[in-house]
Amino acid sequence: HLLRLPPAAGTLVLVGSSMGGYVSAMACAALKPRALFLMAPALYFPGWDEDPAGCPEDTVVVHGWHDDIVPVDVGLRFARARKAALHVLDSGHTLNDRLASLSRLFDEQLERCIS
Numbered sequence: 001h002l003l004r005l006p007p008a009a010g011t012l013v014l015v016g017s018s019m020g021g022y023v024s025a026m027a028c029a030a031l032k033p034r035a036l037f038l039m040a041p042a043l044y045f046p047g048w049d050e051d052p053a054g055c056p057e058d059t060v061v062v063h064g065w066h067d068d069i070v071p072v073d074v075g076l077r078f079a080r081a082r083k084a085a086l087h088v089l090d091s092g093h094t095l096n097d098r099l100a101s102l103s104r105l106f107d108e109q110l111e112r113c114i115s
Helices: 019-031 072-082 096-114
Strands: 013-017 035-039 058-064 085-089
Touching: 013 019, 013 096, 019 035, 035 096, 058 072, 058 096, 072 085, 085 096
Parallel strands: 013 035, 035 058, 058 085
Antiparallel strands: none
């Protein structure tokens, strides 16, 4: 899923979870967002293994230690290559049991974007 702030805001933030994380990361080269927030991004799968380009400096990756869909090593690989913030939570793929943490991390990123 992609989130685009209204053009009047002057700031584009892309957000995605799982395959939406893949789409958001791959869209960075064309859309040049101010920030990128990825949750368990489905990157580096066979046939979908191109490395995203143009990811912004303010990139945050959140992954679950117990993700049985997208291994946590995927989030680590992506974050390490970009020196991005990486948050690994005691959770699974959906991160549904960590909504308060996700909200806090995303709020912090949005505050950076508008300050």
